[in-house]
Amino acid sequence: MEKYDKKAAALVDRSYQTPEIVNQRLRTLNAMALCRGESVLDAGCGTGLLLEQEALAVGKAGRAEGVDFSEDMLERAGARCADMPQVRLQQGNIETLPFEDASFDAASCTQTLLYVDQLDQALRELHRVLKPGGRIALLETDWSGAILNSHDQALTQRIFGAWDIALANPNLPKRLRPLLRGLGFAALRVEAIPILNSSYSENSFSANMLENYAAVARRRNIISRAESDEWLAGIDGLIEQDAYFFCVNRFLFTAVK
Template sequence: MAETFGVPGPGKIDYYARVAEAGRDYKRQVLAALELRPGLTVLDLGCGPGTDLPAMADAVAPTGSVLGIDVEPAMVAEAGRRVADLPRTEVRRGDAHAVPLAGSSVDRARADRMVQHVADPSAVFAELYRVLRPGGLICAAEPDWDSLVVDPGSRSANRAFNRFVCSTMVRNPTVGRELPRLALSAGFEVRDVTVAAPVFRDFASADKILGLSRNTERGIRAGQLDPAEGEQWLADLSAGPFLAASMVFVGVFVKPAGGARPR
């Protein structure tokens, strides 16, 4: 990922692989919520490096199809490599605000941790509504970065860290809690909303996923975290025993059978 405030980020493909491993439980929940079966056409919007495309392809085989779309060429290339030998599975480059698909052309759609990064979440949900067939459903999973809690260490440093990440590092940091409202505004019916809360008990593993060290350093350089407090907070966390958790909202939304979007 790009250098920010002079602090380099991790490589994206490696980072997404770590996220997939840490979030395997909620990802299974998302896959189950999609109710995939042979013959369905599935869109994975913001597919990243394609970690989950093979599982979706297996679920709709032999007559269904899966399309992964991502805006970043490196992600498209890696995802394409992963699915090169899978029949009826394709990866394309595309913008979530203007999905390169005809209207009412897919039965299922997944948006996993991608709405947090887009410029206009409402426009993305409008596109998901457009491309989904009447009666089809989407499953969206998004974090709430303001919900991050860690122990041990200063609670004020934890809150300052969350404020910095939410104000500076993530475009839509609390979009998880906004998913039902976004879906309703786009015309979807809300079938279900649940919360997953991945728990980390090892500082080194959590640091790689949550960016505790690198974002604390960025916050200090940006003048939003007190240097002494931030450094002491990291020292306390790394000394352990350690625990961290944050919420991931998982929403299941259905396009009404009539397919008419409310005005």
């Protein structure tokens, strides 16, 4: 994702409500172990899908704050959480969080740090706003480990490789643990959450993202329009033969301040 406009917000809403991402969200939520009455921050809350679940977990006696710098994402988050008085949304950059020190019992940041320019600063901010003993949950992807059956694997690798150029922090999962340790986080745990589509379904994460992968590579001049069309047509051919296969790992990091 290179822009955070209405189109991107619609794509996030659609692709993040597929069963694989619903499962990922539930695992993130379970790992945070939120209790009634607690305060929680979702940094880079997007369209509010996780924030809504966090707000339900802390209840009306709690507080669920979402920060995102995209108005279009926040508009959807606002509509989603409209009848939840415990939810507050703010437009802002997670590199300079608009909260006092030690404001939250828990904080999450999912699929967002990969886009953030000042990564160290954003991690410091997440640490700062947590209370001592506060829990953090971070979720990230490394696209260099993505697998897709295609008729031209070299072209597929070039297309997935476009993420390494398009993102501020590609391949973050393998570097994140020492960064968190360096900030003083303890009880660090990491688990892999595979997004596995071993057959084709329109309501799957990868099916929703195929056009986007090709578009990112095109915009970065890594592939031409003809290569993009050929790649998508090749995948259509494999779908017809019931030979579709996609997998990429998300990595869930949890820690305590």
